[in-house]
Amino acid sequence: MASRLTAAVLLLALLSACATPPLVRLDTGQGPRWEYRPSSSQQSVKVDTEAFEESLTQLVLNAPLKLRPAQQGWLVRASHPGPREDTRWQRLMSKSFGGLCEPGQRSEHCLSLLDDMMGLSEWDKLGVALGLSLDPLKESISQAVQDTLAPQLFYTVIATGLITWAVLAANPEPVFTKAAALISVLLLVYLGAETFLEVVDASHELKWTTDRATTWKELEHASQRFAKRIGPKVARVLVLAVTLVVSQGMTGGAVLLASRLPMLPSCSEAAAGAARLGLNLANVGQVTSVAVVGSTIVISLPATAVAMTAQSMGGSVAAAGEHPSAFRSWGSYSGLRSALGSAGKGKQWHHIVEQTPGNVDRFGPHALHNTENVIPLEQGLHTRVSGFYSSIQQEITGSRSLTVRQWLSTQSYGTQRQFGLQALEQIRNGTWGVGQ
Structure with missing residues (x-):
């Protein structure tokens, strides 16, 4: 009886090991x-x-x-x-x-x-x-x-x-x-x-x-x-x-x-x-x-x-030993706001790849309203980023007539995301700005 029990325990252990999720x-x-x-x-x-x-x-x-x-x-x-x-x-x-x-x-x-x-x-x-x-x-x-x-x-x-x-x-x-x-x-x-x-x-x-x-x-x-x-x-x-x-x-x-x-x-x-x-x-x-x-x-x-979500929100991954939450996306910004609530005291939600009508048509709402693309930003920084996107920056875009937002809207999703992350860093440290 003991040998059968031992065999059963070993079998369960082996099955559990094989079934370990990645x-x-x-x-x-x-x-x-x-x-x-x-x-x-x-x-x-x-x-x-x-x-x-x-x-x-x-x-x-x-x-x-x-x-x-x-x-x-x-x-x-x-x-x-x-x-x-x-x-x-x-x-x-x-x-x-x-x-x-x-x-x-x-x-x-x-x-x-x-x-x-x-x-x-x-x-x-x-x-x-x-x-x-x-x-x-x-x-x-x-x-x-x-x-x-x-x-x-x-x-x-x-x-x-x-x-x-x-x-x-x-x-x-x-x-x-x-x-x-x-x-x-x-x-x-x-x-x-x-x-x-x-x-x-x-x-x-x-x-x-x-x-x-x-x-x-x-x-x-x-x-x-x-x-x-x-x-x-x-x-x-x-x-x-x-x-x-x-x-x-x-x-x-x-x-x-x-x-x-x-x-x-x-x-x-x-x-x-x-x-x-x-x-x-x-x-x-x-x-x-x-x-x-x-x-x-x-x-x-x-x-x-590493995705900004992992570093600032813990949305798709978590530090070792913590319980990770899953990636989530929504069909509208209002749906995201309803699910996530406030961005926090003194903060506002920010889309790394902007939620312009053109982007919604090209990439779909779920590519924009998700826990990887939307992050909380300090209100002051968010205002400076919005102002920068509304300005003309010829040295950056090469255009004398297009705003940063208009120029960026013609780029691919990957390019817009890479630029968005770079803009956050450069505006935060003062390298980029409306008057520069």
């Missing part, structure tokens, strides 16, 4: 660590086929892609033929776009079952499987890149980032740095913590399976298993994140990367998704690493990249 921890290296336990009902940002094709087309047109081959430690252009012959790895990636050839067939546009795969490295096999797993997106990718790149060449480019990320994800407790960290945080923003952890686990399984594969059919089976686990909706986000990060945005730093974020679909919804994690979407380029320890996701970043 925890997101923000580590700035100074002060408190902010933590947030996402709701299991959290919805991912929807990216359908049409939005995927439109966004991918913009990225390819506006951000020349670069490739990091397995044999080299530097970036080389992949948008045109180079003086050197393609490596075996690059040829495999290109052929994987065509899938497996028909039995008995050899072709430069597909992987032949007649070819011996025993000489393939683990990197090669993982890359082939990842290439094959994107088969459901093949038509959309071809449609998006047909005017700028050959689809096979694009596969080669994207496979680079996918392989690098998947290899890191396959580690027992993965730590993503540099480009892989940015891909990870974009996946978190668009997919949510639970789905992100599922993609990490699926990558671990894919790496384990492809390492042991000895036939093309086994690689195909591994790719199909991976594709089934993540699904086309997740695959679209993964391809877009990799495309954005392996573009020239990496060489331009966080600012240039932020300027390209609006090319991603549903950017305003993604900003809200970032806020749920305690992040400013416009500043995700400042993330230095993302680590996965069990069901805890640790994001290392400077304090400037």
Whole structure:
């Protein structure tokens, strides 16, 4: 009886451990660590086929892609033929776009079952499987890149980032740095913590399976298993994140990367998704690493990249040990005021991205009236900010006729938010003002 009881207790403990909901921890290296336990009902940002094709087309047109081959430690252009012959790895990636050839067939546009795969490295096999797993997106990718790149060449480019990320994800407790960290945080923003952890686990399984594969059919089976686990909706986000990060945005730093974020679909919804994690979407380029320890996701970043809600309101995250409250949004400012009440003695509510009619039409009310975009400000500071936005500041906007508000209304959500945060800091310290 005692042994049965012990077994039952152990089983319950194991089930509880497996069922532990994910925890997101923000580590700035100074002060408190902010933590947030996402709701299991959290919805991912929807990216359908049409939005995927439109966004991918913009990225390819506006951000020349670069490739990091397995044999080299530097970036080389992949948008045109180079003086050197393609490596075996690059040829495999290109052929994987065509899938497996028909039995008995050899072709430069597909992987032949007649070819011996025993000489393939683990990197090669993982890359082939990842290439094959994107088969459901093949038509959309071809449609998006047909005017700028050959689809096979694009596969080669994207496979680079996918392989690098998947290899890191396959580690027992993965730590993503540099480009892989940015891909990870974009996946978190668009997919949510639970789905992100599922993609990490699926990558671990894919790496384990492809390492042991000895036939093309086994690689195909591994790719199909991976594709089934993540699904086309997740695959679209993964391809877009990799495309954005392996573009020239990496060489331009966080600012240039932020300027390209609006090319991603549903950017305003993604900003809200970032806020749920305690992040400013416009500043995700400042993330230095993302680590996965069990069901805890640790994001290392400077304090400037943490959402203002986390620092001043505790809206979407809370200091470690405190109970975090969830991100909330409303369809009107009156709804927000009714729910949140007064901003506090001597304070007024302030929209970082202003609630102008144009912004409401472009981004929707929920992107503006939420606990990430609306913060309490001292009344005097709020008055100075409003006056500044109503003034003409040629040195800042480059316009002699438009007010700051009018000029800003033409910018993207991310740009408006970044400017709004900068304006608060500059006006508070006296650098910007109506008479300056």
